[in-house]
Amino acid sequence: MEIIINNLRKTFGEKVAVDIPDLTIHSGELLGLVGNNGAGKSTLFRLILDLIKADTGAVYMKDPAQPPLKGESERVINVAETEAWKDWTGAFVDESFLIDYLTPDEYFQFIARLTDTSDEQLQEFLAQFQHFMADELTGQKKLIRTLSAGNKQKVGIMAAMLLRPQVLILDEPFNFLDPSSQNAIKHMLQKYNEETGATILVSSHNLQHTVDISSRIVLLENGKVIQDIDNREHQAQAILENYFEINE
């Protein structure tokens, strides 16, 4: 699933949060988004997910389910004009994606039913994550709001992946997680990307993890793309270390 960002600009007062003239995220890419605090990573995700209004420009996705319009080779949809893209997009940005008075089981079931996932498919899905959940999420009578930050993060990530989305957007997925869970997430994302060819967007302050998993890395500063790095051979490592002055 291709995501096309065109002339996208968002400001908060005087502050430019996002200013991207042109950026295409190709189908099947695992794109890592990095930048310092306030660089515009979360704002860009919210714009892609139509959760905030752009001042100018738009985000487009190619809709594989619809026949192309006359004179076009593919049907391209503006995410602000239709909700069709929500059927193939999964996302977790923060806790406002979680219904915290449900138990994790209930929440997964809720998402599953909304996405026409059968109970059997849901159980199969959860079985894959058994190790990741470490017996702390399912089969419990604990509400999501009583879970630790790390476990809430796990619930959010799993719920985003539950409908087997063709576009997966995760904001800071490694936050709050213990080292083994961080590793598990890395492997899960890579495996999912390889198996499904889904387009995955991940933002993170953890450069090592981002470099490890991303096929492409975009570096944001003050809302602008200042580096767009092909990372298939992990060549972004040195550039990012230099930018973030890690080894000085």
Add this chain to the structure above:
Amino acid sequence: MNSYKLYKLICKNADLQEKRHPLIDKNRFMKFLMVFYWLYFAAILLFMGVVMAIGMKNSYNGVAAFHVFDGGMLYLLIIDFWLRFGLQETPAQRAQPYALLPVRRSFLMHTYLIRSGLAWGNLYWWFLLVPFGLITITVPLGWVAFFGWLLGWWLLCIANGFFYLFCRALILKHLAWTLLPAAIHGALLAIMLVPDKNPLDMPSTLLMYSFLKWDFLPFLCVGILILLLYKANFTLQMGMVHAEIGKKEDKEIKHATQFNFLNRYGKLGEYLKLEVKQRMRNKTVKMSFYVGIGFMVMFSVIMYFTDIYDNLDFMRSFICLYNYIVLGMMTLITIMCYEGNYIDGLMSRRESILQLLTAKYYFNVLLLLIPPIILLPLMIIGKMSVWMNVGYFFFTAGVIYPAFFQMAVYNNNTLPMNTKITSKQGNTTQQIFSTVIFFLPLGLERAATALLGEPWGYILLAVLGLAGIATHRLWLRNVYQRFMARRYKNMEGFRASRNS
């Protein structure tokens, strides 16, 4: 920094917290409405003070007007108590930001309690009392008596405020504590209303008269009462600070009921489950439900056991309508405000808001089965007509609810579901809207029954309601489309007010 400066600083921070609430800070219209609302009710109280003074002066020959007024002291204090819900937070809820600062918790608690006692809110009733007292006390008894009387009222309001804080802190621990003030006030109301003559009239009058005469003993007694309530609050709230700071709801829920019978309704069934669980598992939402039921029962009991409304058609109609709309009013006026807590998750699913609105509508229509049960005894003994119930049942479901649902388009303030019971519940626009939506149907009912006669007026209301019910899919979709057109503005508001 000395203690006084620290006290002033904490008070200043508390003032800023209220002033800079996201709903008010960036919204000029809201600021205007707040001032308007404040002045509006102050003007009403002033007007009532004057009217009551003149009315009582002329109507109760032989009994001084202020004696008549003071006889109803407990009514005023009961109203004052319940109005405090939604306006006053407990000190424990405000202590959290200071947890790691070098401020003694006991000092913090004293600061908040003293601030509560000296709050301007305790003087708000003076808008009623001052004109009343000026007209009825200063002329016969002079200014000294007038100030004594005012001071007495102020001290009683302070004591009432501390009693409220005490109850409120207990309610924060467990909802069942709501029964404490409800039982005390219920008992007082029963004592005052059931017998032919109110036995508490004379003690109230004597107490206020002794204030007026500046007798030392009643001031001492009320002073001791305030100190006792202060001490009780201090002890209770100190314990609450620890609980509030280390707040973690760690225990498992007892029953994770699945409501599997709703599975047959597909996605709609899932949203219906969400509605039920939202009410069952969140203190604030649960509380509004219980309060609604409590008021329904209270009004019905008063009407059943007393004859005070027997000759008042308007009050009969009022109580019947109130019973039908109160549950909807308590949750639908603030429709979507609880969902503000997880709005981003909802908005990332296709048409989830439409499904949610539909589920909310069905759920609230189902709740309309409760009022006829509560009002059944009144129908059996003939104090309320069956037709009135039929009319209001359908009118609420088909006309009033669609009006409530319009708020889904405009509400954009997130309300806490589980942490701050009844604090900052709804904004001024919502409160004004609820007032309008309440009195318009009453006017319509009065006009319809006056024009068409008793059963036909209610049949007209029912027919109007049935039309709204029959077209619910249409107007729900319209609300959804208008919500989506305003979604960015609303989501921004929900985000800004979340956790504030």
